[in-house]
Amino acid sequence: MVFRPFVVIAGVCALLIAGCASGPGFSGDHINKRLDPADVLADVDGAMDETVVWGGRIIQAEPKADSTTLEILAFPLYRSQQPDAGKDSLGRFLVIYPGYLEPQDYSTGRMVTAVGRLEEIRLGQVGKADYRYPVLRGDDLYLWPPADEAREPRVHFGVGVGIFR
Template identity: 45%
Template structure:
């Protein structure tokens, strides 16, 4: 009787440990992201084609930082937009870019961390379009007022995602 109870307890602990290990491998949107009410289908090009219709719309965008600068009361990031992974919202830099946009984040961000080449994802509202230049060419940038901003860790930044099959505690198939 004592061995049966001990075996059941050991099995319960093993099952709990396995559940926690598998749960840790699950992909989710960036930490703290609330995608509720965000239109994941709106692109920077759509905003440029009809800015008034997109004004105030909540979007989820991301990409690679081109430049960052601290201004009075905010930080601006210029981003080369990429499609986002449907599960994690991480930019897929191995795909064709979707144009450029500007993120405005209230407060101070360390520009050494938010440096060119780093990946970010943002949930925010379209606040307008700004005319600027790239070299000698004129360019219109959609502007997103950040509500949630995620700087992706350097080790996850890669256009190569590896094999869609992952082995470890269990087997997962990434799509």
């Protein structure tokens, strides 16, 4: 048997890279990553039927007979497509996802990233103010783990080194 170090090294590298992968990985030429909710409201006709990837903080989840509607406060996305809640919000949008989503899982404050097709602008209210919501027909969702359950290890330096999960 001939030892092939290249094959072994390539296999180990592939496993290491796969182990580092995180997030939803939504991709495709059909996704318009430049549009945000404010852009859609500024040019409704030009934005309809576009497929977008947006994310943010869940404000409300409302299950219905055949779908669940999520109201989301949008934030810019990191390269990993995780919402960056440290930036200013981009407005609100609705995702209509086919089927049932558990409101306890999709609870207020959780972060989510969605891919969907822009279908309409729906009138609603935020408090007593009128609001126009871009509405996505949700094709795919990624619910981010709560901040206190972040996957990356926490390293604490002091007298010695400790790694906590």
